[in-house]
Amino acid sequence: MANFFYRWFLSQRPINSEVSELETSLSIKKSIQSIKNYHWTWPSICHYGFMASIFLFTFITNPLPWIIKCLIYSTLILLCLIPLTGQFFFNALPIFTWLALYFTSSYFPAGKRPPITVKVLPAIETILYGDNLSDILATSTNAVFDIFAWIPYGLFHFGAPFVVAGILFIFGPPTILQGYAFAFGYMNLFGVIIQNVFPAAPPWYKILYGLESAHYGMHGSPGGLARIDTLLNIHLYTTAFENSSVIFGAFPSLHSGCATMEALFFSYCFPFLRPLFIFYVCWLWWSTMYLTHHYFVDLMAGSVLSYIIFQYTKYTQLPLVDTSLFCRWSYSNIEKYDMLKENPLGSFDGDDIENIPLSSLDNTRVLDLNDNNVLEFDLDDQASLTPNNIFDRTSYASRSSATSNISLEESPLPPRLNSNKRID
Amino acid sequence: MARTISSMPKSFFGVLPLYIGVEIILGITILNKCSGAYGILAVFTGHPLDFMQWISYLWSVITLIVYGQGLYQIHKPRVYTFSQILVTFTIDTVITCLFTLWFTAVWFGTDNVVEEPALLKRGEAKFSQGASQGYEYTVTILITMTSLVFRFYYNYVLASFVQELLRNPKFLVDQDDVAQDLKNKNGFTRLWIKSQRVSYHWCRRFLI
Numbered sequence: 001m002a003n004f005f006y007r008w009f010l011s012q013r014p015i016n017s018e019v020s021e022l023e024t025s026l027s028i029k030k031s032i033q034s035i036k037n038y039h040w041t042w043p044s045i046c047h048y049g050f051m052a053s054i055f056l057f058t059f060i061t062n063p064l065p066w067i068i069k070c071l072i073y074s075t076l077i078l079l080c081l082i083p084l085t086g087q088f089f090f091n092a093l094p095i096f097t098w099l100a101l102y103f104t105s106s107y108f109p110a111g112k113r114p115p116i117t118v119k120v121l122p123a124i125e126t127i128l129y130g131d132n133l134s135d136i137l138a139t140s141t142n143a144v145f146d147i148f149a150w151i152p153y154g155l156f157h158f159g160a161p162f163v164v165a166g167i168l169f170i171f172g173p174p175t176i177l178q179g180y181a182f183a184f185g186y187m188n189l190f191g192v193i194i195q196n197v198f199p200a201a202p203p204w205y206k207i208l209y210g211l212e213s214a215h216y217g218m219h220g221s222p223g224g225l226a227r228i229d230t231l232l233n234i235h236l237y238t239t240a241f242e243n244s245s246v247i248f249g250a251f252p253s254l255h256s257g258c259a260t261m262e263a264l265f266f267s268y269c270f271p272f273l274r275p276l277f278i279f280y281v282c283w284l285w286w287s288t289m290y291l292t293h294h295y296f297v298d299l300m301a302g303s304v305l306s307y308i309i310f311q312y313t314k315y316t317q318l319p320l321v322d323t324s325l326f327c328r329w330s331y332s333n334i335e336k337y338d339m340l341k342e343n344p345l346g347s348f349d350g351d352d353i354e355n356i357p358l359s360s361l362d363n364t365r366v367l368d369l370n371d372n373n374v375l376e377f378d379l380d381d382q383a384s385l386t387p388n389n390i391f392d393r394t395s396y397a398s399r400s401s402a403t404s405n406i407s408l409e410e411s412p413l414p415p416r417l418n419s420n421k422r423i424d
Numbered sequence: 425m426a427r428t429i430s431s432m433p434k435s436f437f438g439v440l441p442l443y444i445g446v447e448i449i450l451g452i453t454i455l456n457k458c459s460g461a462y463g464i465l466a467v468f469t470g471h472p473l474d475f476m477q478w479i480s481y482l483w484s485v486i487t488l489i490v491y492g493q494g495l496y497q498i499h500k501p502r503v504y505t506f507s508q509i510l511v512t513f514t515i516d517t518v519i520t521c522l523f524t525l526w527f528t529a530v531w532f533g534t535d536n537v538v539e540e541p542a543l544l545k546r547g548e549a550k551f552s553q554g555a556s557q558g559y560e561y562t563v564t565i566l567i568t569m570t571s572l573v574f575r576f577y578y579n580y581v582l583a584s585f586v587q588e589l590l591r592n593p594k595f596l597v598d599q600d601d602v603a604q605d606l607k608n609k610n611g612f613t614r615l616w617i618k619s620q621r622v623s624y625h626w627c628r629r630f631l632i
Contacts, residue, residue: 115555123564126531127524128571129459130480131473137462139469198563213554286462296459307451315444343441344501345588 014332020174025083051097058100091178094185106245110216118201125295133296134203134289149287150228164262172269173319183313195249202250203292220247224291252301253294259284260306432584442585449578460484504620510586511623587631
């Protein structure tokens with residue numbers, strides 16, 4: 001087993017490379033020291049403050065016994081403080097924040113909830129997209145289509161986030177999982193907040209009740225998935241959707257948001273398989289409308305939310321991918337996007353020809369090092385956009401253009417050119 | 425014309441570089457234009473579509489192809505491609521406004537009014553938990569208007585990006601090369617490149 005692991009994953013590992021290493025310490029003191037030394041910035045205050053306020057809100061609102069709530073929160077804090085577990089749990093805090101809010105959503109008192117809209121979504125759908133697309137796709141149904149729709153909606157959706165996380169962790173660059181947890185968690189968190197603030201009835205409601213007014217005492221419906229229950233002689237989806245935490249949470253579609261986020265991250269890491277990921281998203285969109293769970297406008301809201309959060313994460317946090325490298329252990333350093341340097345319009349001013357950026361010098365940052373002011377400005381600018389992680393142990397490598405740990409004698413070419421594992 | 429140049433946005437929402445704004449705009453627009461492909465599936469499901477719906481869905485698919493090429497080129501933009509995208513986007517903005525008016529009339533022209541129960545205090549009875557007709561109407565109009573306002577702003581940002589491309593010597597176009605290429609291309613490609621050239625000339629005329 002060790003041989004297999006070494007042959008497949010460690011054979012390309014650069015000498016003395018530390019960027020892919022995991023924290024193995026169990027010392028809580030180390031984490032507390034990191035918190036004490038942490039340099040707070042406005043983005044990090046917003047990031048942690050926002051999550052803390054949601055956690056506090058769910059702690060107070062959730063009707064579970066106080067002792068159980070205290071136990072759950074204490075366990076989470078402990079798991080975050082132990083460096084070995086913290087590297088996963090702490091980075092996944094946006095996901096836990098979303099889950100805490102989602103499972104508390106069904107307990108909000110009906111009297112304090114916003115009114116349920118039943119006509120806004122079909123109206124918007126018709127006005128912006130010409131018709132109710134869910135109606136168009138669900139006009140004729142059959143068992144084959146039912147199964148084809150159930151596979152992404154009822155099966156893949158629940159397993160895909162874990163599969164994607166595992167593949168990104170192994171085959172993506174180090175720290176990409178951190179970015180995925182951030183983007184995935186925030187997308188779902190914002191999605192659930194919108195669902196609670198703007199409760200809206202899904203297409204199955206219009207089929208069952210027309211455009212009559214809705215109330216919070218109503219049970220949810222499995223929509224087209226009821227046919228799957230009948231087909232497989234089970235009661236899984238009927239039970240699950242009747243007792244859903246957010247029955248009138250049609251807008252935005254988190255099925256669409258999750259699929260889009262997964263496709264965006266996979267496309268970012270494995271661009272040669274992009275058509276496959278696009279197909280998956282289109283397949284899931286079709287199935288949600290066919291099963292009468294969402295209007296097209298819900299799908300768009302979920303996907304646009306994902307796309308915006310992904311773009312933010314990409315430009316502020318994600319490590320650059322080298323498609324010629326095989327897995328996380330093949331990386332010798334981590335580089336990130338530089339929004340200004342990547343700008344195709346550059347800083348060129350048509351009236352000042354001396355301002356044309358010299359790309360070769362720009363890459364090695366010789367100019368920056370000769371001018372302390374420029375260097376400081378550049379780094380500060382990046383830091384101002386990134387909510388740094390308190391326990392970040394790879395920050396020393398961030399945006400580094402330092403040479404690889406492979407010595408020049410051993411490898412005269414950079415890893416991208418020196419490898420033949422992947423050709424993009 | 426100088427006034428037009430100076431009033432163009434130099435960043436996206438005053439924060440991000442224009443190219444990131446264009447990447448976000450094209451991504452959002454492409455996602456929305458997928459509606460055309462699903463609408464056309466009515467051919468297989470048997471759902472009836474009227475003439476305006478057909479035009480709307482076919483137009484969405486065409487624009488989807490035009491915008492798609494921009495997303496691939498955003499880090500190495502070509503003036504011809506982005507001129508075509510800008511002209512298409514501008515025409516699309518006008519057409520979207522017309523379609524919005526048409527489909528709004530269709531929705532409100534259909535009998536979608538349900539009798540409202542007598543007024544009750546919120547949370548007092550189950551019927552009061554549903555939105556009132558006025559609330560539904562207001563939210564519908566608000567979302568529609570917001571989407572149109574964003575669309576106009578996106579158009580403005582795209583125009584600014586293309587203007588920057590046109591003004592930047594890095595992106596100078598050698599028209600002779602393009603003309604030579606045309607001879608060896610098939611009819612569709614010739615039409616495509618011709619539309620890019622026409623768009624380029626329009627952009628030069630109105631943005632420089």
